[in-house]
């Protein structure tokens with residue numbers, strides 16, 4: 642796991658592993674690609690299939706039309722629901738409009754939806770830790786809007802009200818900072834000592850693995866570059882985690898061309914990682930950019946080996962899972 646000493650010019654790159662595409666993103670992107678192959682363009686996708694500019698732009702060029710709401714999809718057309726999941730209301734609206742649907746919701750998001758349903762059935766108040774306005778949170782809360790309250794900031798902890806303090810559970814968005822979430826849980830438990838924990842971790846393996854890897858190298862880094870988009874929750878968390886874990890500076894970029902040369906002034910060790918929705922081609926472009934400026938020595942910092950894959954949605958099961966957008 643630990644990296645060796647810098648090259649003679651003092652410049653080195655520490656490359657986080659795991660980084661980039663997770664199983665849920667791979668599945669969602671392949672779902673759209675296979676839907677294009679099988680049914681032809683246009684394929685409508687509600688919201689960005691995954692929160693990455695490059696992926697979305699590439700799929701748009703291949704004939705995908707991204708919409709914000711199912712009401713924008715012509716009657717009878719094919720629509721794919723994104724990896725972040727949708728509420729039952731969205732499924733109902735699609736059915737009313739006779740849309741053909743393929744659901745690319747990540748199975749780990751579906752797991753949280755099922756937990757909401759189960760605890761709502763058992764008459765719990767559910768405190769959902771997550772970021773206000775994020776699509777995943779809207780879909781998850783939409784499973785039981787009368788029972789779910791969103792807890793985003795410490796202020797929200799003071800605001801929530803429950804009917805019975807002995808029947809309250811916390812659940813979370815899958816892509817949060819592990820440490821910050823546990824902080825919020827601690828604050829909630831001060832108010833509700835009987836607060837129940839989720840049956841298993843809601844923050845997914847990919848989010849926590851990427852945070853763990855960046856933490857392992859951050860203290861050695863003068864600068865950490867996280868490849869990811871501004872609307873990607875797990876990518877933004879990687880920047881925060883890097884800074885909290887001791888990186889002197891950290892930035893989120895979509896492309897190598899967004900690196901500001903000023904960031905590289907007096908820098909020896911650059912840490913590189915990427916969010917769960919980022920194809921590795923963008924990381925390699927960044928490594929090329931850095932190599933051209935003297936950072937040729939790349940040392941991988943490996944903290945886990947991920948082997949998880951998910952089957953494609955039922956409608957496309959005969960297809961092999963392998964994305965062209967990598």
Ligand code: SF4
Nearest residue numbers: 663665666747815845
């Ligand atoms: S980040 Fe986690 S929850 Fe989101 S798509 Fe990837 S595996 Fe699924």
